[in-house]
Every structure is written in C-alpha cells, then in structure tokens.
Amino acid sequence: MKSAIPETGVPITQPAAGNGSDRQEISLHGEVLLRLRDYVVEGNIPEGARVPERQLCEMLGISRTPLREALKVLAAEGLIELLPNRGARVRQLSQRDLAELFDVMAGLESLAGRLACEAITDEEIAAIERLHYEMYGHYLHRDMHGYFQTNQQIHESIVAAARNETLTTTYANFAGRIRRVRYSANFARKRQRWAEAMREHEAILDALRRRAGSELSDILFAHLRNKRSAAIEHLAEGPDSAQEAPPQGS
Amino acid sequence: MKSAIPETGVPITQPAAGNGSDRQEISLHGEVLLRLRDYVVEGNIPEGARVPERQLCEMLGISRTPLREALKVLAAEGLIELLPNRGARVRQLSQRDLAELFDVMAGLESLAGRLACEAITDEEIAAIERLHYEMYGHYLHRDMHGYFQTNQQIHESIVAAARNETLTTTYANFAGRIRRVRYSANFARKRQRWAEAMREHEAILDALRRRAGSELSDILFAHLRNKRSAAIEHLAEGPDSAQEAPPQGS
DNA sequence: AATACAAAAAATGAATGCAAAATAGCCAGC
DNA sequence: GCTGGCTATTTTGCATTCATTTTTTGTATT
Structure with missing residues (x-):
C-alpha cells in the first residue's frame, strides 16, 4: 500500500x-x-x-x-x-506513556471531584444520579457500549461541575490523547472488574452527595487507577483488534 | 512609545x-x-x-x-x-483565570504528592529534608528570595519524585503560565501567612516520610489553595511593583 | 546474488510574494 | 469642534518558491 x-x-x-x-x-x-x-x-x-x-x-x-x-x-x-x-x-504511546497519561487523568479527575464538591448544585447531582441509574441499567443488560458512554458522561459531568474552564480544557486534551486506547480498554470479558467499577461509582455518587471533597478525590483516583490497570493489562495481553502496527526493525 | x-x-x-x-x-x-x-x-x-x-x-x-x-x-x-x-x-489573565490556574496547579501537585509516596526513595526524602531546613533558615532570616527559591525547589522535587514525565511537563507548562504573577504573589508583609506556610511544609514533609499518599495529597492541595488566596488577595490590593501595564484606552 | 556507492527524486524547513483584512490618517460635513 | 466616512498604509493569512536533507532507485563491484 x-x-x-x-x-x-x-x-x-x-x-x-x-x-x-x-x-x-x-x-x-x-x-x-x-x-x-x-x-x-x-x-x-x-x-x-x-x-x-x-x-x-x-x-x-x-x-x-x-x-x-x-x-x-x-x-x-x-x-x-x-x-x-x-x-x-x-x-x-508506549505502555509507560499510557500509564503516565492515565495517572494524570486520574489526578485531574480527582481534582475535579474535589472542586465539584465546593460548587455543585443539587440539580447537577440529580442529573448525575440519573446518569448513574441509566448506567446501572446498561450494566444489568450487559450493554457495554451504552455503559461506556454513560460512564463517560458521568465523568464529564463531574469535571464540568468543577467550574474550571482551564481544567476542562486540559482534561479534554488528555482524554483525546488516550481516546483510541480507551475504547479498547473496556473490560467486556472481565465481569468482576465491571461489578467493581459499579461499586466504585456508587461510592463516587455517595461522596458527591455529601460534598466530601477529600474523600471523593481519593475515590476517583483509586477508580481511575483501577481503570488504568485494566487498560494496561488488556493491552499487554494484546487487544483482539489486530490494527496495531507490527514492531518494525529487525 | x-x-x-x-x-x-x-x-x-x-x-x-x-x-x-x-x-x-x-x-x-x-x-x-x-x-x-x-x-x-x-x-x-x-x-x-x-x-x-x-x-x-x-x-x-x-x-x-x-x-x-x-x-x-x-x-x-x-x-x-x-x-x-x-x-x-x-x-x-483575569483574576478568574488565575484562580483556575492555581487550582489546576494545586491538583497537579496534589497528584504528584500522591504518586511520589509510591515511589520516592529515602535518599530523595533526605534531599527534600535538607531543602526544608535550608528554607527554614531563609524563613528565620526573613530572606524572601532565598525562601522562595528553595520553596520552589521543594515543590519541584516532589513533582520529580512522582516519576511521571507527562506530569512533569504539564506542571512546567502551567508553572510557566503563572510565573510572572507568582513572583509578585509572595507574602513579604504577611508574616502570619508565612509562618502558616512553614507549618504546612512541615506537614508535607511528615506525610512524605510516612508515605501517606492520600494525606499528602490533601495537605498539598490545601497548601496550594492557601497560596492561591494569598496571591489573589495580593493582586486585588494591587502589587507595589508598578511594572504592570497601565490600563490603556481612555 | 548481495552489498556499497552514487545520482535522482521527493520531502522537509524556511523565505518570499501576494491578496485580503485591519488600522491609521485625512478630509468633509454637521 | 467634533463626528462620520473615505482613502492609504500597515499587517495578517496563505500560497508559492527556494535550499537542504532524506529517501529511493539504479548501477557497478565484490
């Protein structure tokens, strides 16, 4: 070609x-x-x-x-x-680059959660709750695509609730960098991780309701860290999509 | 002109x-x-x-x-x-831009602290301790400039200890954006805030020694938040350095 | 046949040129 | 005397052109 x-x-x-x-x-x-x-x-x-x-x-x-x-x-x-x-x-992106990017994303979301707790309105929380239940529905129906999208919406809502344009822009930038990988980083076959993620999301919502900034910060970081592990393991095993460029050289 | x-x-x-x-x-x-x-x-x-x-x-x-x-x-x-x-x-930079930038910096340092606790060596901690005592010396001698520099070195050391190139680059980028303001954001005349900052640094060092990531994350965020307040108040009152461009137009 | 060298072709990095937009300068009119 | 509109100059945006560097291709030699 x-x-x-x-x-x-x-x-x-x-x-x-x-x-x-x-x-x-x-x-x-x-x-x-x-x-x-x-x-x-x-x-x-x-x-x-x-x-x-x-x-x-x-x-x-x-x-x-x-x-x-x-x-x-x-x-x-x-x-x-x-x-x-x-x-x-x-x-x-090397595996290390990816790990780094995920960690920075985790930090940014962690920050977003902290800031969101300072400024979020009841209406915004209600909206996120709706998304949460919608996502739960997707989870029950094993609808990966719907789950993924709603999940992303929740995270974006939290970032938006932080009311920090700079953060929003930066977050979007990093999200773009790992977007390709992120799509393949789902855990379609790892039901256990999926259930875990749902539990984490419950905790996120709970902390958000209580406006517990520091706590939410911890939860979000841990949540993203787990996502990171899932993504990297997934890549290490080799994603089924064989779109990757073969290692050239020798 | x-x-x-x-x-x-x-x-x-x-x-x-x-x-x-x-x-x-x-x-x-x-x-x-x-x-x-x-x-x-x-x-x-x-x-x-x-x-x-x-x-x-x-x-x-x-x-x-x-x-x-x-x-x-x-x-x-x-x-x-x-x-x-x-x-x-x-x-x-509007005051709001500045507030946003400081918050993002706070988030990044907070993340750096968390990550640093996972990977920092005893030697690195010892180096930071030395910087800390050096900074304490500057504080006692009321040496603003020395204090400021050493302070910055400490923060940079923590970021470096996070072992995340992406984070380091991003941090440097944001630091550049607010650098001009930062210099004038000192608290030369606010001894109380200065003392407070020193206490916060003690807490930072303590949490770092114990590798208490989540705790360090909180402390760093609060520390930077206080810095933000100091800087913004300082600007609101109008910095004595008349280097600023006068409002042009009428 | 395989490798090394060399020339040609193509791609990149930077400078220049040209059209459109914005700024300023100027004059008329109120 | 001041404002509004018109023209001239400057400045920006983009295309084109020129000079290197890289890559490819062909050839000759081992």
Missing part, C-alpha cells in the same frame, strides 16, 4: 459563513487544526505511520503553510511527533 | 553546532519556540500588548514562517492569544 492514510478527500469548505456550529474559530488554520486533530484522534492514521505533508494538504485542500502550523500545535499537544527533517508521525 | 517590546536584538545564533546546552532541539523552529516562550514568560512584553510579527522577526533575525509557527504553539499553550487578523497579544 502506498498511502498510509485512507481516502476521505473532503476538502475544507468555506470557513465560517453561517454554518450552524458554534465554533468561533474562523481562520483556516483553526479549521485545519480542528479537522486534523479529530482525524488523528479518531485513529484514521496508523500509529507511527509517516504522513507526508503533501498528502494531507491534498486531503484538506490547502497549502503546506497552515498545515505545518497545525502540525506544530498537534506536536505540542502530544498527539503527534515531529522528527526533524523526517516528517510527522502519529505518536506511538 | 512606538515599540511595545524592549530592544534586545539578540538574533538567533547558529542553531546547534556544539553549544554546551543539552538541548536536542536543533531546528530553527524549535529554537525560536524556546526563545519566544522564555521571552514571554519572563515578562518582556507588557500584558495585552500587541506584538507585530515583523518586529519579532527582526529581533530574532528570522522570517515570518517559523515565527508564526511558534506563535501558534504558544497560543495553544495558553501563553498568548491570537486574535484573527489582529495579531498576537500576551494573554491577559
């Missing part, structure tokens, strides 16, 4: 001009950045694959200048790697 | 070529990025000031292309703002 990235060939439309989205980004560069980030996060480029600029330019229908600007930003965000004179590669 | 940025006119020297530094960045872009970041963090450009690209180009002795790439990255890092078609400005 010649091309590392699949054909999608949807060039960037007219930048702003009354599209329904709330994006205030109107510059071409901003548009490219959003598009490219999504493109990478969604896993359209194999890990570690070299991505010729020209090809991306053609795909997006732009010249190299704004593309290169976007690449530098993505590199700063940690999504891709920029080897000098050797182009951009999708960053390959 | 015509020029918003002071004259320093030190163009970028030959990029790599056996300079003593350990930097592996060799590309012009990387060099520019480091230079510009330092330049902004050190406060050489007044907050909110418009910075014409041309001027920066001349200052660094480069063309606009690598400069603009660096600007995009700095904008992504949150150091500057890029208004569409209106150039780059040094980001002006």
Whole structure:
C-alpha cells in the first residue's frame, strides 16, 4: 500500500459563513487544526505511520503553510511527533506513556471531584444520579457500549461541575490523547472488574452527595487507577483488534 | 512609545553546532519556540500588548514562517492569544483565570504528592529534608528570595519524585503560565501567612516520610489553595511593583 | 546474488510574494 | 469642534518558491 492514510478527500469548505456550529474559530488554520486533530484522534492514521505533508494538504485542500502550523500545535499537544527533517508521525504511546497519561487523568479527575464538591448544585447531582441509574441499567443488560458512554458522561459531568474552564480544557486534551486506547480498554470479558467499577461509582455518587471533597478525590483516583490497570493489562495481553502496527526493525 | 517590546536584538545564533546546552532541539523552529516562550514568560512584553510579527522577526533575525509557527504553539499553550487578523497579544489573565490556574496547579501537585509516596526513595526524602531546613533558615532570616527559591525547589522535587514525565511537563507548562504573577504573589508583609506556610511544609514533609499518599495529597492541595488566596488577595490590593501595564484606552 | 556507492527524486524547513483584512490618517460635513 | 466616512498604509493569512536533507532507485563491484 502506498498511502498510509485512507481516502476521505473532503476538502475544507468555506470557513465560517453561517454554518450552524458554534465554533468561533474562523481562520483556516483553526479549521485545519480542528479537522486534523479529530482525524488523528479518531485513529484514521496508523500509529507511527509517516504522513507526508503533501498528502494531507491534498486531503484538506490547502497549502503546506497552515498545515505545518497545525502540525506544530498537534506536536505540542502530544498527539503527534515531529522528527526533524523526517516528517510527522502519529505518536506511538508506549505502555509507560499510557500509564503516565492515565495517572494524570486520574489526578485531574480527582481534582475535579474535589472542586465539584465546593460548587455543585443539587440539580447537577440529580442529573448525575440519573446518569448513574441509566448506567446501572446498561450494566444489568450487559450493554457495554451504552455503559461506556454513560460512564463517560458521568465523568464529564463531574469535571464540568468543577467550574474550571482551564481544567476542562486540559482534561479534554488528555482524554483525546488516550481516546483510541480507551475504547479498547473496556473490560467486556472481565465481569468482576465491571461489578467493581459499579461499586466504585456508587461510592463516587455517595461522596458527591455529601460534598466530601477529600474523600471523593481519593475515590476517583483509586477508580481511575483501577481503570488504568485494566487498560494496561488488556493491552499487554494484546487487544483482539489486530490494527496495531507490527514492531518494525529487525 | 512606538515599540511595545524592549530592544534586545539578540538574533538567533547558529542553531546547534556544539553549544554546551543539552538541548536536542536543533531546528530553527524549535529554537525560536524556546526563545519566544522564555521571552514571554519572563515578562518582556507588557500584558495585552500587541506584538507585530515583523518586529519579532527582526529581533530574532528570522522570517515570518517559523515565527508564526511558534506563535501558534504558544497560543495553544495558553501563553498568548491570537486574535484573527489582529495579531498576537500576551494573554491577559483575569483574576478568574488565575484562580483556575492555581487550582489546576494545586491538583497537579496534589497528584504528584500522591504518586511520589509510591515511589520516592529515602535518599530523595533526605534531599527534600535538607531543602526544608535550608528554607527554614531563609524563613528565620526573613530572606524572601532565598525562601522562595528553595520553596520552589521543594515543590519541584516532589513533582520529580512522582516519576511521571507527562506530569512533569504539564506542571512546567502551567508553572510557566503563572510565573510572572507568582513572583509578585509572595507574602513579604504577611508574616502570619508565612509562618502558616512553614507549618504546612512541615506537614508535607511528615506525610512524605510516612508515605501517606492520600494525606499528602490533601495537605498539598490545601497548601496550594492557601497560596492561591494569598496571591489573589495580593493582586486585588494591587502589587507595589508598578511594572504592570497601565490600563490603556481612555 | 548481495552489498556499497552514487545520482535522482521527493520531502522537509524556511523565505518570499501576494491578496485580503485591519488600522491609521485625512478630509468633509454637521 | 467634533463626528462620520473615505482613502492609504500597515499587517495578517496563505500560497508559492527556494535550499537542504532524506529517501529511493539504479548501477557497478565484490
């Protein structure tokens, strides 16, 4: 195969001009950045694959200048790697990188929980409770996908309740970095871990109701730590999806 | 005054070529990025000031292309703002932004403490103890500057002991964003707060010795929260250093 | 046949050029 | 005297171009 990235060939439309989205980004560069980030996060480029600029330019229908600007930003965000004179590669996360990322995520959520306890309203808690019961339903029905989504919504709600834009942005950034892995990090076959996670979520909700910041912080950290273990073990055993790039060299 | 940025006119020297530094960045872009970041963090450009690209180009002795790439990255890092078609400005941190940043820093240090307890060696603790006593000396001698520096070293040591590169990088990023403010956020005249901070540091050291992760996490968060309050009150009252840009416009 | 070397092709890094937008400067009008 | 609109200059955004560096391809030699 010649091309590392699949054909999608949807060039960037007219930048702003009354599209329904709330994006205030109107510059071409901003548009490219959003598009490219999504493109990478969604896993359209194999890990570690070299991505010729020209090809991306053609795909997006732009010249190299704004593309290169976007690449530098993505590199700063940690999504891709920029080897000098050797182009951009999708960053390959080692197991250690992953462990680190999970821990930072754990720290951020832990912080979010602590802050949320200071500011969360009864209505917000009620909303999270609803999500919790919805998730419980998914759990009972063994609906992994629904469970996963609702679970994510709960965590995002907690982060939102922290009322800290900076935290929200940072959290989203890190979430993007491990999103690909996260999807495969479920514990479909490990029922025991699943039940455990549900219990942890009960504890989270309980601490949140009591606005017990420090306690919630501990619980969230532990919860994410367990998630981390599950994810890493899962990867170590090798996920069934054989999409991984084979170890090249020798 | 015509020029918003002071004259320093030190163009970028030959990029790599056996300079003593350990930097592996060799590309012009990387060099520019480091230079510009330092330049902004050190406060050489007044907050909110418009910075014409041309001027920066001349200052660094480069063309606009690598400069603009660096600007995009700095904008992504949150150091500057890029208004569409209106150039780059040094980001002006509102009081709320600052509060948010301090809280995120608190969360990161809190995480660092927790992780450090899992991995820190006796030697590292001993080193931190030495720093602690050194800091105590500065406190007794009312040496604000020395105190501040040693204090920072302690916090950095804890972050380092967490053995998480990602965390270290993220921490450094946020530290850079509030560095300017941080310097003026000391409590030179508030002896009471100073004494309080010393007591908190004792508690930090104690929890670290016992490897009490959760406890240390709480203490660090509270400690940084207090620092935040001190800093924000300080700014609200108006820092004596008149280095701030006067409110321009009318 | 395999390896080493060399030249060609392609890709990257940076500079320059050009069009559009914004700022400022200026003059007319109230 | 001040405000509003029009033009000129500056500045930004992006495309194009040029110079290196890397990668590939072909050839010759062992």
